[in-house]
Amino acid sequence: MKRIFTFALLFVFSISGIAQGPVAKADVKPKPKANGVTDTAKTAQPNNVEYTKSILENTTDPQFLTELVDHLPASATVPSPEKVLGYPVGTPNKLTYTKDQYRYYRELEKATQRVKTFVAPEKSEQGREQLTVVVGDEATLAKLSRYKEILAKLADPRTINDEIAKQLIAEGKAVYWASGSIHSTETGSPEMLMELAYRIAVEESPFIQAIRKNVIVMITPTLEVDGRDTMVDLYNYRKANVGKRVPGLIYWGKYVAHDNNRDSMGMALALTRNQMSIFLDFRPTVLHDLHESVPFLYVSTGTGPYNAWLDPIVVSEWQDLAYQEVEELTKRGVPGVWTHGFYDGWAPNYMFYVANGHNSIGRFYETFGNGGADTTDRVVGAQSNRDWFRPNPPLARVKWSLRNNVNLQQSGILIAMNHVANNKEKFLGNFYLKSKRSIAKAKTEGPAAYVLPASETRPTEAADLVNLLKLQGVEVHKLNAEAEVKEGKFGAGSYVVRMDQPYSRMADMLLDTQYYNVNDPAPYDDTGWTLGPLRNVKTVR
Secondary structure (H helix, E strand, C coil): CHHHHHHHHHHHHHHHCCCCCCCCCCCCCCCCCECCECCCCCCCCCECHHHHHHHHHHCCCHHHCCCCCCCCECCCCCCCHHHHHCCCCCCCCCCCCHHHHHHHHHHHHHHCCCEEEEECCCCCCCCCCCEEEEECCHHHHHCHHHHHHHHHHHHCHHHCCHHHHHHHHHHCCEEEEEEECCCCCCCHHHHHHHHHHHHHHHCCCHHHHHHHHHEEEEEECCCCHHHHHHHHHHHHHHHHCCCCCCCCCCCCCCCCCHHHHHCCCCCCCHHHHHHHHHHHHHCCCEEEEEEECCCCEEECCCCCCCCCCCCHHHHHHHHHHHHHHHHHHHHCCCCCEECCCCCCCCCCCCCCHHHHCCCCEEEEEEECCCCCCCCEEEECHHHHCCECCECCCCCCEEEECHHHHHHHHHHHHHHHHHHHHHCHHHHHHHHHHHHHHHHHHHHHCCCCEEEECCCCCCHHHHHHHHHHHHHCCCCCEECCCCEEECCEEECCCCEEEECCCCCHHHHHHHHCCCCCCCCCCCCCCCCCCCHHHHCCCCCEC
């Protein structure tokens, strides 16, 4: 509830707050465009004229456009979003239900060998499907099982050596996974992702070709499928009943609202279990969670203190990716793209810890959203101030549209995907190295293991905790004979979580005694996670 309240205050303040400081000007003006396309995206491919017109008309200021998204390529065989939905992405007053999103992705799959769709293992609590979409080069998708096999081997260095790993890294592809709308009031990403999938499948610019060559793009169109459909219902009701009281979006799913993004440790929700299952199937290099709250595009790194159980390499990767996007969008004259100053990276309760806790990169965006598809005059308030972490701040006042939101999200994530594509071997090499370091942790850092003694008086609770760890991909063993070490004597049947395994850091994070330095600033979430005591189960380090 604390986090819900904070976000509510943030949203109200961003609408009604009084601007502080001068209106920020973009440091770099947009580059002149030739036929709507700069050199980065230039191609002989014709554009979809009407769709491109919609993009330009619904962007409220050229500063919120880049050459990556100021057009949509035409295709004679692959349907663009408006051919299936009846309207272009970013059209005012239009939000798309999950069934229509899925209908579009399945039409893409029928039309091109560059798109495949998969249904997640579990349905939502209200019985809806969750879809996973994969986009890439035809030859890549034809060998998708091989690329998954390569990533599985890099994820477990116990089965290979450095020379084999080098060969696999050269052959393999990075996987960049974009996940939309875990928070139902944050409405832009499910729209943007449909256009992104089409663009990556169809566009033949060198920039997009580089992504298709070295990256497999994965998309979760809408993660909170139940709440999304309720949100669209309420939005459509409000538009059809101007002046009438609109019901509130109390629960997004059957059991939970905003804190559906606080379930990574408990795995209580189908959406979290699905994400974990999909991760363990594909082993994505990057999981990018798309949110909306602050202006105009916040690229996650956080303020610290960072989670001490993570490999420090992943913290460096957060900075690498963030600064790439901030710099490239600032070069293009986009105001209000920044990092630091929001969130801290400490608690492992967020959905994207299915990546961060498993030797991959978890990251997120916060874009400016209007809580629907309206075009609205907004007063930004204090976040238009120039700070050390925000040297090119948002404008103090802005007319903001859904299309602006789509433009910034899509431009940023395309820059990130292209950066990963151009540095594929570095990111796959880091993935392998982090996995090696996790296995070495038992000797280099400790502990050697955690034991859940067989003498424990709550065997059901102990089994539940073991099953939770196994959902996380953690290996758990049983003693087949009594063992004695300096910490005690453990009987046959005791559970043993060894630290010489690929996901030792996640196990250590959940089972170790949580510690927060009293000299550090207050954490973003006040969260406890020492799972032994929380589950009433004895654990011995």
